[in-house]
Amino acid sequence: MRDYPALHLIIGGEKVGAVGRDTCAVVDPSTGETIGELPLANAADLDSALENAARGFRIWRATAPEKRARVLQDGANLLRERVETIAQMLTREQGKPLPEAKGEILYSANLLDFYAGECKRIYGRTLVRPAGQRAEVRMEPVGPVAAFAPWNFPALNVARKIGAPIAAGCSVIVKPSEETPATGAAVVQCMLDAGLPPEVCQVVFGVPDEVSRHLLGSPIIRKLSFTGSTTVGKHLLKLAAEDMKRTTMELGGHGPVLVFGDMDVDKVLDTMAPNAFRNAGQVCVSPTRFIVEENLFEPFRDGFITRARALKVGNGFDDGVQMGPMANPRGPDQIERMVADAVDHGAKLETGGERIGNQGYFYAPTVLSEVPTSAEIMNEEPFGPVAIINRYADEAAMIAEANRLPYGLAAYAWTNDAARRRRLIDEIEAGMVAINTGGVSAVDAPFGGVKWSGHGSEDGAEGVTACMVLKTVHEA
Known part of the structure; x- marks a missing residue:
């Protein structure tokens, strides 16, 4: 010890x-x-x-x-x-x-x-x-x-x-x-x-x-x-x-991630999948709602599932561990309840959705897809190792979903279209916006949100x- x-x-x-x-x-x-x-x-x-x-x-x-x-x-x-x-x-x-x-x-x-x-x-x-x-x-x-x-x-x-x-x-x-x-x-x-x-x-x-x-x-x-x-x-x-x-x-927040069809899937996944499970998802700026343009949805979902399953979860002192436990017993209880509610509302549980082991507060990296907005997890911050991946038809629908909630802390967007980037910067309601990157904080930059x-x-x-x-x- x-x-x-x-x-x-x-x-x-x-x-x-x-x-x-x-x-x-x-x-x-x-x-x-x-x-x-x-x-x-x-x-x-x-x-x-x-x-x-x-x-x-x-x-x-x-x-x-x-x-x-x-x-x-x-x-x-x-x-x-x-x-x-x-x-x-x-x-x-x-x-x-x-x-x-x-x-x-x-x-x-x-x-x-x-x-x-x-x-x-x-x-x-x-x-x-x-x-x-x-x-x-x-x-x-x-x-x-x-x-x-x-x-x-x-x-x-x-x-x-x-x-x-x-x-x-x-x-x-x-x-x-x-x-x-x-x-x-x-x-x-x-x-x-x-x-x-x-x-x-x-x-x-x-x-x-x-x-x-x-x-x-x-x-x-x-x-x-x-x-x-x-x-x-x-x-x-x-x-x-x-x-x-x-x-x-x-x-609190509930970080939207807008992923457009002009992006390389692996480039986005290699940045955002680890970001979603950093600190077991217990991050106020964690990317939680992945808002994916329809033509990219299936490869993005599948790649995310693969990366979630590959994460090494364990004691934070052990070599090679990429995700530790949740910090207190309230965490797994809340995630378990929210995931069950999402599935009850018709969401697909793609991987995870369960506790790990018989001691401590470990919860498996979890991916949900096609989650209806009526599910609690679409409206309240999960603050745990859960990624929500949904498909959307076009830019207008994606921006509307990003701004739907009363929260506005951090938001992320991935696109190679320069004109679209400017529109997103103007229209996304958040205190911090990251374009083609997973980082929203720096010591010399203000950190804070809008709305709730x-x-x-x-x-x-x-x-x-x-x-x-x-x-x-x-x-x-």
Whole structure:
């Protein structure tokens, strides 16, 4: 058994353990076995975190941009130095293959490096006025941020939640997922070890609704940043509205992939089939609905089935594993129910559709075809290893299907027709669109959605400005 660290909160730079606190079990998704007991913050802990955040904001907003940048850069370098240790924590508690865990941590370090550069690129502007008068537009840090990160990318999501506020001059209280606590705490510890004042970043865990109500009920918190389901996001938006707190919401999706008949089938499949099963499909921008032009449907479907069946599924520590378990027992339960509902509505189960083994939360890579829009899986994000492949007659029908749902996070399209590419870019309703590629994120590009997929952006310069407010000053 690989070592798993003792778990703790981080408040005022101190590691706060389980003594005198309720705890919850942390489980290895490959085995279902308990690997740790996580202390849950009580009301006094949350009040202490808020008090530290208030002090931290006063300290950090007055800190020179060069020092903020240096702390972010040094934190990124510590992530790189500790990648082997943190990656093992990540795979142990979340399940993804170890190479994917290492890649996630290194991407997180690159993001912190980018934010370091943005510390010195926070600009205002001076307005033209008559002689003797002056007007300027200033960008100032919004204040202490309450940030809630999910379990599917436990390093990257925490790096996103803390990197932008720190670059902007804010303090932050971050709540990583209680299911993947060690990774998030390790990311924050890198920042503290890099010289971040202990008041600037706090780590708390707890009963999610209790923590969110306590933090968002405090006037100290000036902004909410949340990544998670649309249902929970709507609930948190209502809490934030009571005090008019600013919000960044990265919510659910149901990624359409438009595949046109002028494409080479293998080229599309070699990119998108692995993308669909990455992290066992537990990715908010996962390609889920494959909208295939009719003349390409059968070879595309057959090629997808072949690739799904060839995937090696197993413990994320084992050599050659391409897909690990789902991260918690809710995942297989939901996928099993949604697949059964799709088949009941007339869908064809082409491969998969079953659990693997008798321990852990493994579910076979699954392909459904000819799924009617009345099936639940066509309307709600599966968030698991399922690809839906349907045929469509023409471009208009394909765009209509892509835009049919109230979600609009990521969308993909494959075509060699330049004029069509421009039409798709104009007409697809999504915050991120990938044309002839499977990638929709980069450290210097905004990451976020439209419609029910949320508002605001993380990453890029926009991630930092989302943690700022404008102040216009007029002088005479």
